[in-house]
Amino acid sequence: MKACIAQENVSKTTFEDSNLEKKAKNFLIDYIRYPQCKRLINRIFTAQKTNNFKSVAVISQFPEEGKTVFTAVLALGFHMFLDKRVLIMDTVSQTRDESFYYRGLLGHSLLELDQKKKQSCIDLITTRNVGSKIRFQHLQTPDKSTEVEIPDFNQDQDSDVTSDFKLCGFIESMKSNYDLILLDTCALSTANKYNFDPLILAQHADTSILVTTPRSLDRGLLKELTQELRRYNVSSLGMVVNPVVA
Amino acid sequence: METTAETINISKIFRIVWSNIYYIIIVTLLFALLGLFTAYIIPHKYKSKTTLNIQASYFQHPLVSDLLSDVSDPSELNAQRLALLRLALSTEFLDTLGQKYQLFSHAGSNTQHAIDRELFLKKIEYFSVSPTSFQISVVADTALKSYHMAQDILAQMTNTLIEQRYQSLMRARSAILKQTKLLNSTMSNSGALVQRANLDLQLNKMEGSLAALKSRLADTHPQVQALKSRTAALRAQVSHLPDQASETIDDYTRVFLNPSSRTSTQEIYDDLLKKLSYLNIVLEMEQDRESVSYLTVIEQPTLPFTPFFPNSKEFVLLGALFGMLLTLIRITYNELKRSNELTPHEAAEIFKLEFLGELPPLLEKNRILLLEILPKSVVALPLTLRET
Numbered sequence: 001m002k003a004c005i006a007q008e009n010v011s012k013t014t015f016e017d018s019n020l021e022k023k024a025k026n027f028l029i030d031y032i033r034y035p036q037c038k039r040l041i042n043r044i045f046t047a048q049k050t051n052n053f054k055s056v057a058v059i060s061q062f063p064e065e066g067k068t069v070f071t072a073v074l075a076l077g078f079h080m081f082l083d084k085r086v087l088i089m090d091t092v093s094q095t096r097d098e099s100f101y102y103r104g105l106l107g108h109s110l111l112e113l114d115q116k117k118k119q120s121c122i123d124l125i126t127t128r129n130v131g132s133k134i135r136f137q138h139l140q141t142p143d144k145s146t147e148v149e150i151p152d153f154n155q156d157q158d159s160d161v162t163s164d165f166k167l168c169g170f171i172e173s174m175k176s177n178y179d180l181i182l183l184d185t186c187a188l189s190t191a192n193k194y195n196f197d198p199l200i201l202a203q204h205a206d207t208s209i210l211v212t213t214p215r216s217l218d219r220g221l222l223k224e225l226t227q228e229l230r231r232y233n234v235s236s237l238g239m240v241v242n243p244v245v246a
Numbered sequence: 247m248e249t250t251a252e253t254i255n256i257s258k259i260f261r262i263v264w265s266n267i268y269y270i271i272i273v274t275l276l277f278a279l280l281g282l283f284t285a286y287i288i289p290h291k292y293k294s295k296t297t298l299n300i301q302a303s304y305f306q307h308p309l310v311s312d313l314l315s316d317v318s319d320p321s322e323l324n325a326q327r328l329a330l331l332r333l334a335l336s337t338e339f340l341d342t343l344g345q346k347y348q349l350f351s352h353a354g355s356n357t358q359h360a361i362d363r364e365l366f367l368k369k370i371e372y373f374s375v376s377p378t379s380f381q382i383s384v385v386a387d388t389a390l391k392s393y394h395m396a397q398d399i400l401a402q403m404t405n406t407l408i409e410q411r412y413q414s415l416m417r418a419r420s421a422i423l424k425q426t427k428l429l430n431s432t433m434s435n436s437g438a439l440v441q442r443a444n445l446d447l448q449l450n451k452m453e454g455s456l457a458a459l460k461s462r463l464a465d466t467h468p469q470v471q472a473l474k475s476r477t478a479a480l481r482a483q484v485s486h487l488p489d490q491a492s493e494t495i496d497d498y499t500r501v502f503l504n505p506s507s508r509t510s511t512q513e514i515y516d517d518l519l520k521k522l523s524y525l526n527i528v529l530e531m532e533q534d535r536e537s538v539s540y541l542t543v544i545e546q547p548t549l550p551f552t553p554f555f556p557n558s559k560e561f562v563l564l565g566a567l568f569g570m571l572l573t574l575i576r577i578t579y580n581e582l583k584r585s586n587e588l589t590p591h592e593a594a595e596i597f598k599l600e601f602l603g604e605l606p607p608l609l610e611k612n613r614i615l616l617l618e619i620l621p622k623s624v625v626a627l628p629l630t631l632r633e634t
Contacts, residue, residue: 036605
């Protein structure tokens, strides 16, 4: 299965059709300019220089704690402010339109960016749920003329069981092409046989970042979580707090 | 390292309660009002009570106690009293009462009717309040109905009690009367046999004398004629008397015909006559059912002015208690939850996690905006992905 670039097909007029879309398209660019975001991006960037990591697993205890927003913020920040090449691997099963969230979020934002930044990019590997089968489908490569074949991570075409281990190998192979690889994982509480296991991905990634909300800042939950991370020998860069809704 | 659990002390509890005092008061008042409202809207039930005294003398039968066994054991007396009260609540009476007060909704179906009757029976309570007194109560949907029903039930119970005792005495009297008649007849038979034996003896003597006189005198002699006529009269008298006990008499009666039993039979007969006389007096007295001595209505049926269910005060109290309990549970839950909640800095310190930073608050309107726009934007994405 292969993928190719389709950026030339983007129609800018689509965004001008709706007031709603006008409001939305600059949201993320505005959002990452907040001091909290810039400090956060800077902290991770300096940590990367110190620890020399490339792949980061973004994990959380519960769904909807802000992993995707944080991943998008980090990717856009590294792209906008630091001219870095970023790969997002959305490993969450596409049981609903979650992948659209990434595409919409980053797509709108990128339209506003200075197109001169030729060296930097944000690529997205996503999954799509085809019937009961989950597989990676496409890759937008840094070199926009190159086509890269995405291996099928299903152990068996007829099986729903995904191979987390093959994906980890694939991430290793992609490290040379990117400055930062962000693994957006499913929540630990929702991990099942149809998902790529967040703990395995985090263990194979260079480091991990825990996204928390006030709900998951619970003594008991955090105790269990940190014990589990230590048991699986997961390297942790730290935690990011998402206050969720103001 | 995780800190140890916080110590709960009285002042802290007081502080927590004080900080939630308005919440507690409001919820408690709301539930109390809810209790009052519930007590107001749910159907009311009224209970009319009456108290009946059944004295021990009800079960005593002087002079005939050897015929009608008296009950003296208190528990047995109580059980008998309860059994008599239950006897009064017969199926027929319940049906009559049910129809009178239109209590049965299923007149057609036998099964449903039986269920209705059982449900009605459950509304009638009777239990002992003292060794001889019983409280009888009945529940109805109106005060007047319960009052009238209690009156009917009390009347039925007293009538049943009196009737049961009267019937018992009547049976005793009937049996004594029968036995008296039997003994009377037996004694009459026994007297006749003795008389015949005496007359037979006398007749034999007269016949001997007549034979002797005939040998000396002619038949036409006046003395012979006189003796002959006396002998004939005596023979005629003897012939009217039974020569032996009738074969139709049973063995039981035959025992009394024995001449040696005569004295005893007479004594028994006298005793039975005395008992019969007593029973006649007693029955005569008890025919006036208003003045029986062994039954007393201590408390006439009461007309209930307030419903016994629902009790408004109890409902208000229960509502208030329930409301208070709920608030306390809620406060306790919140406190426990709060005690487990950590600030990012606390969490970082306790679990040795680097606190990298905090995302700016994402306003709800922006969040909704993003979610709403997504399906429309698929065709316009720079990262549009196409299968080859």
